[in-house]
Amino acid sequence: MARMNGGEALVRSLAAEGLRVVFGVPGAGQYEAIDALYTTPSVRYIAVRHEQAASYMADGYARASGEVAAALVVEGPGLFNALSGVATAYATSSPILVVTGGHHHRKKGLELNEEAWLGPLTKWVGRAGRPAEIPGLVQEAFRKLRSGRPRPVGIEVPPSVFAATEEVGLVQPANGSPDSAGPDPQAVRRAAELLSSARRPVIWAGGGVMRAKAATLVSELADYLQIPVVTTRQGKGTISELHPLSLGMAEMRFQPLRNWLAARDLILAVGTSHYSSGDGQQVIRIDVDEEEIGEGDYTLALQGDAFPVMMALNGAVAAAGPAREDKAEAVQAEVAAINGKRFDPSRQLHPQWGFMEAIHAALPDDAIVIQGMNQMGYYSRNYFRARGPHTYLTSSSHGTLGCAYPIALGAKVGCPDQVVVSLSGDGGFLYNAQELSTAVQYGINAIAVVFNDNAYGNVLRAQMEEFDGHVLGTRLHNPDFAAMAQSFGAHGVLAEDADALQGALEEAVSGENGKPVLIEVPVGMLDREF
Structure with missing residues (x-):
């Protein structure tokens, strides 16, 4: 046994299990874990700009690569920000590990039990009461992640446990093979x-x-x-x-x-x-x-x-x-x-058909497409022809608006040699537009296609068609998306029709500019079939 603090016990245990990446926002209560990551080069730490992106990126990484990813978030608000991504990972049976603190708020009677929040969205939650318990919890977490139906798991490590120092015995990695017992x-x-x-x-x-x-x-x-x-x-x-x-x-x-x-x-x-x-x-x-x-x-x-x-x-x-x-x-x-x-062109919606054909023509067979909750995302379910396993990732049965771009970033981290493209609307993209900064900082060169109708288009249509045109809250004031991408240091381009979209995608796929790419596609109100 060696003497170490809770942060070191966590990170050494994660490294022993073969974990390769942790997404998170560094903050109070986890300093020791961040410091341990600094001295553990086998585990990459990617600091995101919002905890929601941390859980979405972990999900995208896990779904695209088939490997476990972790989200490390502070207790209380940090965890609450991450929960939509955890819920999405639960719905998609994605093996992500969520590490957070415990019992946020120090005032008696106002404590928040993180396990009560994580429990319904995970397969298992463990809580460390001292550093020596952490290796066993990590081992059990990975056993859960790699057996049965994969789903998120959680580990709570309170700030006092991260900071405490004691003799810690590291354990052997969990039996990492999935369930292999044959059927009857x-x-x-x-x-x-x-x-x-x-x-x-x-x-x-x-x-x-x-x-x-x-x-x-x-x-x-x-x-x-x-x-x-x-x-x-x-x-x-x-x-x-x-x-x-x-x-x-x-x-x-x-x-x-x-x-x-x-x-x-x-x-x-x-x-x-x-x-x-x-x-x-x-x-x-x-x-x-x-x-x-x-x-x-x-x-x-x-x-x-x-x-x-x-x-x-x-x-x-x-x-x-x-x-x-x-x-x-x-x-x-x-x-x-x-x-x-x-696929009869004469029965297709336009301009959706032209855009989808442009996307299909521009992307290589192993490109990974992430479907956002927007008209082109819905259309892609039927009319984007996925050409292999793990090349089409959905927004899950929850239909979580805003998840497509951070899922794409996680997928690109997990599969750096494959082209990764997110299909977002303007409203959804702005949920996590700040992660352009993360993409540029860490060289995560995913491609974001933003179909901009200056509205929450599906809801706007419902208001107009089903509620006598009572439009409220659905028309949006947007930035110049291409210019915004440039301001972050990414490559931004405007594509005003299907031919321009295909050309912009082909240029992005070539990787010539060596940057994350955002392609803005202005559209009007789009009809929906399915």
Whole structure:
């Protein structure tokens, strides 16, 4: 054992677990942890300009890279500022670690229990009463982060514990492998039989496929049995949406796809509870979450991490019979017919279609796109064709406005060699526009596309169409976004149409200016289909 303070015990334990990055705002009550980070070069510390960005960036890092990231925030207001990002990470099953203080406010009777705030938004919360307890708490936190359904976890270290010094025994890192126990072999064989005998099956892939790194296995099964694939929003990119078996996101408001799905005789739902089944449809569910899989109607359940389950299932399917190459022409023609209707230029909204085609043309296949809560973000769910796993990150089921840009920055830190682009509206971007400073300071060269309609556009439309034009609070006074980016030291450019947007994106992708990039795209009120 060595003598150290609580900050040193925390950072040494995080480094031992392989943590590579901490996002935060340095402040009172955590000085010892910041000092320990200064002397630990294996853990990068990125100081953001608002704690909300710290949790969003940790989420973006975790979702894009598949690795744990940490947010270190002061107790009380610092934690409260970070909670929207923690909630988003919870909704997306993102493995982030939140470290904060405890029992904010020193006056008796006014204490705030941080655990009461973190508890509903995390998988587990531990509290250190002395420095010697910190290594064990970190070990348990990483065990939780790397097993079962990944979700945020929290550790409370009060300022007095960070500052205290005592003998501390460091512990071995947590067993870092995800749950690897295989599913019930009999259930796997039954699933293989159902899939092989189904006449009109579909694979419905969700975010659990991404988290388990099982996308290749899903694609292999689809190819072997010629099964079309739809996804949830978080599952976009499970297989390339240019693949002849891909039907993209399961947009149930698109009637041709809804009708087609209703005619399936079997649904294989992998890593998702967000699927739609009807009378006469058999459902096979694969899910790591025991509580989740216990809900809903299904024919057969295979509980476990999607990777080992899909490995076992693919093996059983191969043993049950040969590849169904004979079905390829008919099945792929059916998929092409639906996609032909969905992507028919004559039925698209404009200028959204032109902008989306420009984005698609300018970005490399492995670019990561972050969908903001704005008209182009909504449009992208259906019409941006994600070309691989982990290349499309959503604002979560919470629809958290303002998260897209900091999530993009975190994704870029996690995947520095990939192009990362956020699609924001003007209102949402200004929630975290200050993080342009962070991007410039740390060389996080993500690309922000800001579609500027000088309004909270969706709410403005509702006021005009549903409330007799009673417009209140939805028209915005905005800065010159390109000039604002330049003032931070980023590269700012105005793109007034789709061709200009494509050109600006191509220049940004080239990396010639070596800076974070903001592209402002002025738009009027945009119609919305879905």
